[in-house]
Amino acid sequence: MDRLLTFITITLLFVGNALAGEPPVYTSLLSNTGAGGYDTVSYFESDAPVKGSARHTTEYKGATWRFANADNLARFEADPTRYAPAYGGYCAWAVSQGYLAKGDPKHWAIRDGRLFLNYDEAVQQKWLKDPEGFIRQADANWPTVLE
Template sequence: MNSRKLLLTFASVFSATIWASEPAVYTGLLSNTGAGGYDTVSYFETGKPAKGSREYTTEHLGVTWRFASAENLTRFEANPERYLPAYGGYCAWAVAQGYLAKGDPQHWAIRDGRLYLNYNESVQDRWLEDTEGFIRQADANWPKVLE
């Protein structure tokens, strides 16, 4: 293959990678762990986030989920949709604005049985000013923002 064809092949593969849609679950750049490794069941069961353990893991939606206990792992496996963060763990406020940003497991809220993560404290403060309105906007934008 001559150098021009090689360059064109490389460019087409590279540009396809750049323009590929985003994954449905946020895991970070060098990770395959959902919710930053936090136990998503803990938010519902104890009302606060708990760091998950490598000892209690499962795969769901192509992502590794960690839990603080065998009981929480069992709860998740019985009904993962109940415990998954909304919008794949991306920042709920950002999704409402029409774009993606990481969700931080330390900045969260539960509304109507759903776990929402936000980028940081100031973003969460903005989100809490009109949670219901932002949820409506985010629901309308999801999953189109992944494209």
Template sequence: MKRPLLFITFALFFTAGAWASEPAVYTGLLSNTGAGGYDTVSYFETGKPTKGSRDYTADYQGVTWRFANAENQARFEASPERFVPAYGGYCAWAVAQGYLAKGDPQHWAIRDGRLYLNYNQSVQDRWLKDTESFIRQANANWPKVLE
């Protein structure tokens, strides 16, 4: 009887911190990979999302970022803040509304040199109708929504 109770106590102790606040970069529940494993430099280079490789990675903000090639990895490492999605890759529209939702690397936009991810196509359609206003709202809400 003592072992299950000890295990439950141990598990609750070490997971309680995870419930206290959201991480600044969205990685999903069981991952430590930013942008769903997509090469964030590729959005700027090719104008489309490209899956990153486990062969080309960089650690930034406690997260592993993947790249399609060594050149993109080097560009990221030279200026990571330029290539990390706004709001840590959380859905930009959701942040503008005052809450967090996952950002989907397939639903994205680049505005004024920043990469923004959205939850899905429907949300992105709303985002694109008034992007500048949503960016202002999201900037005002970030990082308070992490609390």
């Protein structure tokens, strides 16, 4: 009886999550941290992003966001849509193709004041061949691709 109850509980959890669609922010399976724990404000400030600290965090769209310092945290909280990655940090190229894939914070670009993440180096090279076209496609697909 205990096994049956456990099976039913697990099944309901999976079905409930499937019916709810995908979360609006990509986080890894074992973490609820957006952008892999990188300070998303730092992408706009230097040539290389920096990891955020557990001392400077905020919640946004169901995920925890980390920042290198209190100033960057305050900037994000004042305007999260400016600093959060496009498409919730999912791979920008994948969204342009109509599906979701993880975004890797090490493969990124800023275009027109927006932060875009891609799955890996090879995917980013595809995306960089026509970023404006892929952005138009991804904007059209988002957020229905979450469903």
